[in-house]
Amino acid sequence: MADCGEREMSSRVPVIVILGATGCGKSKLGIEIARRFGGEILSADSMQVYKGLDIVTNKVTPEEKCLAPHHLLDIVEPLQRFTVLDFRNRAVPIIDRLIQNGKLPVIVGGTNYYIESLLWKVLVEEDESSLGIRKQVKSASNEVCLDDKRQRVQADSELVYERDRRRMQEARSQEDLESKNLSVQGDLVDLLDEAALEHVPSSHLYEKLQAVDPDMAQGLHPNNKRKIIRSLQVYAQTSRTHSAILREQRSADGGSELGGPLRYPYSCILWLQCEQEVLDERLHLRVDAMLEQGLLKELLDFHRLYNEERLATSTEADYTKGIFQAIGFKEFHQYLLLSEEDRNSEKGSKFFHAGVDALKLVTKRYARRQLRWINNRFLRKTSRQVPPVYGLDATDPYFWNERVLGPAFKIVESYLEGQKPDGVEPLPVTEQSVKNELKTKHCDICDRMFVGDIQWNDHLRSKKHRRMLKRKQVL
CATH class of the missing domain: 3.30.160 (Double Stranded RNA Binding Domain)
Structure with a gap:
């Protein structure tokens, strides 16, 4: 692994990334760092980009938002498609602007692949015709709360899948249309029409990918519909195979078997760590607190509104899109479908308690997946450039200042001064014992x-x- 912490540091603005399992205090630390060093926070959470449902998605409170500028919260409608490309295209210009203005970007994660899309050049880059959209997004500063008054500035741009579909429909020749559509029972489905592709069986999509990009198909499970669709859309958008573009990224200066080089070489990771048993208990208590704050009412109100709109437009229910992917909806699905009378019955009580148990279980599992990703992406020795990772013990809130806040301030201050932190060493990396060829x-x-x-x-x-x-x- 190329160690970015060993390079000569210079006096410039670093990118600070705060990682850790859900429930360990990432938002709290992010706010305190932003306040101390005049920074701004970028939320890297795939569910918090959606408007509303603040309890379900565990957003910071309005009072907390007023303590430091926040970006990428409440920026799209709850059922709108929003991809990791859309996130990257909105986040990168904000980070670039902050660095240019001498302000500290503090990325608080969140969602693993969102963070990865910012740290490394791992996604397909836009062509030159997309630069106009990028410039529009560059000036966007979403949900900045100052002087007790919330100021909203919407990014005036189309989402990636909408923009690409429109452009391709305008520009492609008939020959292109024939090669970049999918035939399903005699009908042609546009590879850029994501909504239509969702109704195509995975087996059909996989066969198409095997035909146009066999190398990419070999590394994807036939049932991984999301990634199959993405690879097909890359081919439709660029006239190049996804596998060829990824090989090009990996062979670039600073690239690795996992993708392209670091986007921001001058960055560091603050990893909030917590003993597993303590974290599990903390997550149980957090679910209980969410219920006391009105989690069920929030779910019921949104579920009712969604179904009213769905029935009015005669559309089928789809709980795999937008904010419905958030933890909570699937776990309380049976309870949400009950009438008010049934919710107050023995059956309702049974479904309620089953939902609570399921929510606690999936929350713990999600926290474990986050930890595995951090270990695999940052602490396994590979050819990839990886920023230094500093561990902070957040097990006992009583020692927050001594074990978390103090060391974090010291690390950030050293980076701002262009120095390596004195007396604070990054976590060691270990050899990757098993080669994982993705076929x-x-x-x-x-x-x-x-x-x-x-x-x-x-x-x-x-x-x-x-x-x-x-x-x-x-x-």
């Missing part, structure tokens, strides 16, 4: 597909696979 493998015994060596080896060692193997041997 699909099919288990003939279990009739299942797996992507990558790690998934494949885990499956071969699993009890289920061994049981199936014994059954086949007996037969």
